[in-house]
Amino acid sequence: MAGEKNVGLVLLSSSMSPFGQRCSIALAEKGLPHEYVEEDLAAKSDLLLRSNPIYKQIPVLLHDGRTVIESLIILQYLDEAFPSTRPLLPADPYERARARFWADYVDKKLYGCASRLYMVKEEPQTPAKVEMAEVLKTLEGELGGKEFFGGEQGFGFVDAALMPFATWFESFDRYWGVGVAEVAPKLAAWGARCMEKESVSKSVCSPKEVYDFIGQTRKNLGIE
Incomplete structure (x- = not known):
C-alpha cells in the first residue's frame, strides 16, 4: 500500500x-x-x-x-x-459487468437527456422531459431497497459514476419541472446519503453552483 x-x-x-x-x-x-x-x-x-x-x-x-x-x-x-485500495467494482465478473452497464447507462441516458434539456425553451412537456422522468425511475428501480448501488459492498462504481449528477436534481425541477423527489424519491434519498460522505461532499459542486452554471450556459446559448 x-x-x-x-x-x-x-x-x-x-x-x-x-x-x-x-x-x-x-x-x-x-x-x-x-x-x-x-x-x-x-x-x-x-x-x-x-x-x-x-x-x-x-x-x-x-x-x-x-x-x-x-x-x-x-x-x-x-x-x-491500485489493487490494495478499497475496490469500486465488485469482485464477481457478472456483477462487475452489471456495474459497468449501469455506469454507461448514466452517461448515455441521464447525461444525454440532460444535455438535450439544455436546449429546451418551452414550458410544456417535451420528449426530453418525459424521457428524463423515465430514466430516473429506471435508475431507482436498479437501486431498489439498497443503501447504495454497490449493494453489500457499499458505495461503489455506479455510485461514483452517478453521484455528481445528483447535484443536478434540484435544477431538473427548477428549470424543467422534473421533480426527482416526486418521480424517484428513493433515488433522491440516495443522493442525500451520498452527500454525507466526505469523499463526495468535497468532490462535487453544490446544487446552487450547478443551477447558476446551467443558467449561464443557457444564456450563452441564447436560450434565456
Whole structure:
C-alpha cells in the first residue's frame, strides 16, 4: 500500500465537470493522494492538449506521466492499478459487468437527456422531459431497497459514476419541472446519503453552483 501511494497521480479536470468529479470521488474513496490541476476549458492548457490529443477533453489522469482518459476508464484503471485500495467494482465478473452497464447507462441516458434539456425553451412537456422522468425511475428501480448501488459492498462504481449528477436534481425541477423527489424519491434519498460522505461532499459542486452554471450556459446559448 505504501509503495502504491507514493506513485505520482495528477488529475486534470474542471470543477464543474461531473465526469471529473467522479474521478475525484474515486481517488478520495481509495485514499490516493494526487495533484489536482484546474483546466480552463475556454483556454485549454498545453498539458491537456498533449495528454489528450484525440478528444482534447477533461478529465485526464496522469500516472507517473502516463495518460489515462475517459472518466469511467479512469475509475476502472484505479481499481486495477491500485489493487490494495478499497475496490469500486465488485469482485464477481457478472456483477462487475452489471456495474459497468449501469455506469454507461448514466452517461448515455441521464447525461444525454440532460444535455438535450439544455436546449429546451418551452414550458410544456417535451420528449426530453418525459424521457428524463423515465430514466430516473429506471435508475431507482436498479437501486431498489439498497443503501447504495454497490449493494453489500457499499458505495461503489455506479455510485461514483452517478453521484455528481445528483447535484443536478434540484435544477431538473427548477428549470424543467422534473421533480426527482416526486418521480424517484428513493433515488433522491440516495443522493442525500451520498452527500454525507466526505469523499463526495468535497468532490462535487453544490446544487446552487450547478443551477447558476446551467443558467449561464443557457444564456450563452441564447436560450434565456
